[in-house]
Amino acid sequence: MMELQNPWWLGESDRDWEAFEKLTYRIWPNWIENLSLRPFSLNFVIGPRRVGKTLGIKLLIRKLLENEKNPYTIFYFSCDVLESYRDLLEVLNDYLKSKKKRKIKRAFIFLDEVTLVESWWRALKFLIDRGELRNDVVTVTGSISLTIGRHFETFGGRRGNGRTIRVTPLSFREYYGLFYKEFFPLKAEEVFEDYLETGGYLAYLNGDLKVDEIVGFLKADLKALDRSTDLARDIMGAILDKAPSPVSFNSIAKAVGISPHTARDYVELFEAFHILLQVLYLGGDG
Incomplete structure (x- = not known):
């Protein structure tokens, strides 16, 4: 499963990179430039689902690989296939063993949609307190429930150089820029009507997101917060x-x-x- 989610280990391209190049409408996520990449860092990337967090992380990984000689220094894992913090801890321990075996001193670890894992924070806090991640950059993505949850405060003093990045749907300025470089009042009115329809979700504009999916995501977030x-x-x-x-x-x-x-x-x-x-x-x- 780890190899499937990290195809660059095998010298292969990632599906999300290929999908990005084929999008009808696309925009470079500037928020990835604000993440801390200096060890030790625990970054939190927070925002609604399907707003582009995963794609942004994958594009950052592609950028990092340009300067990394060993592809194993970059580890990505989508947590939606895990059930509990024990599963997450097992995955992280497996990677840390692999990292030690390959004599990797510094790693970039990306844990995507971690809020889908029950008590996810316990695995991460355990490894941080033991010093297992002291030379690494860890980036965690999740829904809004990540910061609202009562366990977010447990990472106080444990984040090093880490930052919290909030990702939202496109602003109207960004959305308009997908269609026109200059501002035309009449065209802006037309684009604004479309903007109200899509809500600024690029995935919706590209035909890859349905309204009922967004409702489903909201229900999942509410349940995660009891x-x-x-x-x-x-x-x-x-x-x-x-x-x-x-x-x-x-x-x-x-x-x-x-x-x-x-x-x-x-x-x-x-x-x-x-x-x-x-x-x-x-x-x-x-």
């Missing part, structure tokens, strides 16, 4: 019923049959997931 998807749906429904009129947490709570505290908790989660934006209401009294 929240009810049914309750989330009801709260969102209550908000949409009242929009665009001002709405309070109390009125949401009353409509759904929950406490105002619970209503606020879910609304703040929706905001973290970039589903909605809270705009505080200014009354007529100022």
Whole structure:
């Protein structure tokens, strides 16, 4: 499985590199330039699923391989095939043994969509505390739930030179640049209508993402945070019923049959997931 996910070990090309070159619409992810590549670093790359985190990591790997003589210094693993932190720990230990056998002093380790693994943080924290990763650069990607989860704080003082990078769908400026280099007001209006339809998801624009997939990802994130998807749906429904009129947490709570505290908790989660934006209401009294 490790060899399948690291084809450059065998001198082969990665499927994501080839897919990127064939995309109708593509953009270089500038956020990869902000990652720390100086040991020791624990980087977190956070953002909605299908927003381009994996592709960005793969493009960074291709760039790193240009200067790395030994391809085994770069290790990538997609964690969606793992179930628990024990599986993750086993994978990492297997790579560290291989690294030691090949006398590799510094490695770039990429763990993709780690939030899909139950208690993922336990494996990483264990290896960091034992000093097993002290000469390496570790980059972890995950959904918004990665920073909201109660275990994110356990890495305080354990991140070295690491940084937290937030990846979002394309801004309108970036989106417009896919079609025109200069700004034309009439064309901008047309492109903006498309932008509202796609939400800035490049995968959607390329025909590689469906709306129901995004809903599925949101449900998975809610479950990862021990929240009810049914309750989330009801709260969102209550908000949409009242929009665009001002709405309070109390009125949401009353409509759904929950406490105002619970209503606020879910609304703040929706905001973290970039589903909605809270705009505080200014009354007529100022």
